[in-house]
Amino acid sequence: MKRNTIYSIMLLCALSACSGSDDEEQKDMQQPVISEQGITANPIDCQQYHRGDVIPFHYVMTDDQELGAYNIEIHNNFDHHTHSTTATECPMDAQKDPKNPWVYNRDFSIPSGQRTYDARHDIQIPTDIDPGDYHFMIRLTDRAGWQQLHAVAIKIVE
Template sequence: MIRKTILCTVAVLLLLSCGGSGDYDMEKPAIDMSGASAFPLTCDTVYRGESFTFGALFTDNRELGNYNIEIHNNFDHHSHSTDNTPCAPDERKAPVNPFIYNRDFRIPAGTVSLEVRNSIPVPEDVDTGDYHFMIRLTDRAGWQQLKAVSIKVRERETGAGVRLVSPDGAAKALSASERDGDGSVM
């Protein structure tokens, strides 16, 4: 009797194991920032009082979900950017009126590939300095991809001179402007 029971149990388990392979999504979506219009990249600068255009290519094997763009200050230098070569941070400081941006974007159903361009306004009165630009992307199945980029918010230099309105001191701002020197931004 016991031997028969074992045989039956093995048979049932084998049957069950065969029935399992389902058709379901096992791939994460992808954030591609290698295109010509991809912005911002690590150490890129955006200017207060102006808008910049976030550009990236989102792809998924099945169907994209939604995405979120979030910008928060990194005045306390709390975390890395996603790149192995972090850009030199400004000095630490306490936030007075930090730029907070947090917006969810919907992607139309059935989209597998999306060239994203979003205009993001930077208010005129926000603190300048180090910020994190976070991109979060889901697909329909709930997989998520993240990308974190270290950016800087600066005051646009008017004219040829180095006139800075930011409260954090001219010397530092000057070195920052040297880093951004070639004007690759925007």
């Protein structure tokens, strides 16, 4: 009898030690995704815009647990540097020194609890900037801090 009680207690302890709680929050180990699926994404590589135009930004952002925020940055690529996020190669103007380059940098929040977000913004291109090659950068961060970068090569013309 004593032996059965001891075995029962040992079995109960072993089962308790091995069991996990379904309520425990799983660690987010995946970076978020900037997607073109199911939409007409904009901008895409090699698109051209005129000074004074509007860039109608549209991408879908997803995460396996929860999205955080995103940033859009636009900067010149007059020196032909790369961010290597796509294999597309666009025709480029000759290298040049910037005189009045366009610099755009803005953070956007995503409402709490979202795993999918349809991001849309109209971005006005200034009329007095240097025309030429630019990078349109999207940085998406999820709530856990993982980040996805998507760089698009665009051209601003007269």
